[in-house]
Amino acid sequence: MVRFLLRRFGLALATLFVLSVLVFAASQLLPGDIGRNVLGPFASPADVQRLDHELGVDRPVYVQYLDWVWKFIHGNLGTSLEYQVPVASLLGPSLINSLKLAAVAFALVVPLSIFGGVFAALRRGRLPDRVITLTGLSFTAVPEFISAIVLILIFGVLLSWLPVTAAYPADADFFTQVYYLLLPGMALVLVLFGYIARMARTGTIDALESDYTRTAFLKGLDTATVIRRHVLRNSLLPTIASRRPSS
Incomplete structure (x- = not known):
């Protein structure tokens, strides 16, 4: 377990490093001079040079990259050239709302998907398995914006159960915020349900066909105990550790 987590952590660090290099390289490949673009075409060369020095773009590329990474780790995303305020202050409210x-979506999709996947695996080849699998594939195949529009029409317009016109009030309590976030959260649930349910189904089937499960049955343990102690414990780890592929 520890080796598995360390391997996943190392892979995540390597991925972040590659992404940081690609993002920084893309910013370096943008056409034009930053100082000239900010000050305009009529700025004097001295003013452009002074701004380039203030921004640090006249330093070696590797120094710029290391400085950029160091500031990013410490939460310093720089200053917005348009608004002249820290970028972090602009991203903060949006990031909090996204989290x-x-x-909300995580709290909804995880229990629903795992229960659906495990139940489908336990009824493998029967009607519940076919219904859950087909439903998950259908949800995954539908684009996110289509699912969101359908949910708005059903729960917001026709039934009028959930709000669709605005975000929650600034002074809203916890339950009011959850109430306002249910509808967009449901749109994310529809997208993720199929993938997580398929992973849970596959992991459960593999666990049911494993030697330790057969041994547990041979020892005389009842089905509920075997599923709870052996099947779920070993089938849910790959499901939780898996990542949804990009669409």
Whole structure:
């Protein structure tokens, strides 16, 4: 378990490093001079040179990259050239709202998907398995914006159960915020349900066909105990550790 987590952590660090290099390289390949673009075509060369020095773009590329990474780690994303305020202050409110939405979607999709996948595996080849598998594939195949529009029409317009016109009030309590985030959270659930349910189904089937599960049955353990102690424990780890592929 520890080796598995360390391997995943190392892979995540390597991925972040490659992404940081690609993002920084893309910014370096942008056409034009930063100082000239900010000050305009009529700025004097001295003013352009002074701004380039203030921004640090006249230093070697590797120094710029290391400085950029160091500041990013410490939460310093620089200053917005348009608004002249820290970039972090502009991203903060949006990031908080995104995290709240992700938390609501996560709280909904994880139990639903795992229960659906495990139930489908236990009824493998039967009607519940076919229904859950087909439903998950259908949800995954539908584009996110189509799912969102359908949910708005059903729960916001026809039934009027959930708000669709605005975000939650600034002074809203926890339950009010969750109420306002249910509809967009449901749109994310539809997208993720099929993938997580398929992973849970596959992991459960593999665990059911493993030697330790057969041994547990041979020892005389009842089905519920075997599923709870052996099947779920070994089938849910790859499901939780898996990542949804990009669409």
